[in-house]
Amino acid sequence: MSEHRTGAPGRVKEVTSLANPLVKDIKALSLKKFRDQQNAFLAEGLKLVIDALDLGWTIKTLIFAKSALGNQAVEKIAARTVALGGDVLEVSEKVLTAITRRDNPQAVVGVFSQRFVPLKDIRPKGNDVWVALDRVRDPGNLGTVIRTVDAVGAKGVILVGDTTDPFSLETVRATMGSIFAVPVAKTHPDAFLEWRKNFPGTVAGTHLKGAVDYRSVDFGNRPVLLMMGNEQQGLPDNLADACDKLLRIPQAGRADSLNLAVATGVMLFEIRRGALKL
Numbered sequence: 001m002s003e004h005r006t007g008a009p010g011r012v013k014e015v016t017s018l019a020n021p022l023v024k025d026i027k028a029l030s031l032k033k034f035r036d037q038q039n040a041f042l043a044e045g046l047k048l049v050i051d052a053l054d055l056g057w058t059i060k061t062l063i064f065a066k067s068a069l070g071n072q073a074v075e076k077i078a079a080r081t082v083a084l085g086g087d088v089l090e091v092s093e094k095v096l097t098a099i100t101r102r103d104n105p106q107a108v109v110g111v112f113s114q115r116f117v118p119l120k121d122i123r124p125k126g127n128d129v130w131v132a133l134d135r136v137r138d139p140g141n142l143g144t145v146i147r148t149v150d151a152v153g154a155k156g157v158i159l160v161g162d163t164t165d166p167f168s169l170e171t172v173r174a175t176m177g178s179i180f181a182v183p184v185a186k187t188h189p190d191a192f193l194e195w196r197k198n199f200p201g202t203v204a205g206t207h208l209k210g211a212v213d214y215r216s217v218d219f220g221n222r223p224v225l226l227m228m229g230n231e232q233q234g235l236p237d238n239l240a241d242a243c244d245k246l247l248r249i250p251q252a253g254r255a256d257s258l259n260l261a262v263a264t265g266v267m268l269f270e271i272r273r274g275a276l277k278l
């Protein structure tokens, strides 16, 4: 490992060996156990890293490909990282491939501190929309929901029960950067049900056996909590019973249900129809 200066004012460590302990720690972030131990996660791409810093996320390490040396935008973000107290690693393509576990990796990767919003701090008002996901399993679904919540201007996502990790590489990729814009809370079902008691608006569950067509509901100008069920089992009785209404999206054809993220998208565009002037 050597240290030198690039166009960035801070020191940059050059790393080419996969055996380097810094690289080992970053590679370990592919496992939840180590993400939690280090309270960290990876996000790929220059634009994402710039957006994350603009939104006030804490960068621990910026990693960039040797081939990006001389790129002004990369050198600027490297300087910004150093100024914020983060480390900067200039690495070989081989090291980047190992860290991101993909061929043709992006030239810039950031290691950020994880951030969850405490459930008790979520106090919906106005026409705020929150999405509660019951035991979501699939990282692609979770990432897509976070991205859609961002796109429709809903407020955030509450993960209820045992869920896939919002900070896994797969989920973060699927959010396409929205992980930095959308607050995420995680909670036990009992704590969620307690919090729900004080929800100052409509709690709308979605269910294949829902009695109400989702298009017939006037969501009005009040907060909405949209509850979505687990991919295999749907909403369990205790969560379904806590809903003011159980809504159904009518279907034709042979499919027995919609994909979780698709159903969430359909619901969110309906609930936000007025706000989005659709």
Ligand code: SAM
Pocket: 206, 207, 208, 210, 227, 228, 229, 230, 231, 232, 233, 234, 235, 247, 248, 249, 250, 251, 257, 258, 259, 260, 263, 264
């Ligand atoms: N086998 C599961 C069941 O019996 O509920 C299917 C779950 S579905 C893949 C995942 C979630 O998406 C459901 O729990 C529900 O929240 C929502 N969903 C999917 N299709 C729906 C529909 N047609 N109407 C209402 N909600 C739906």
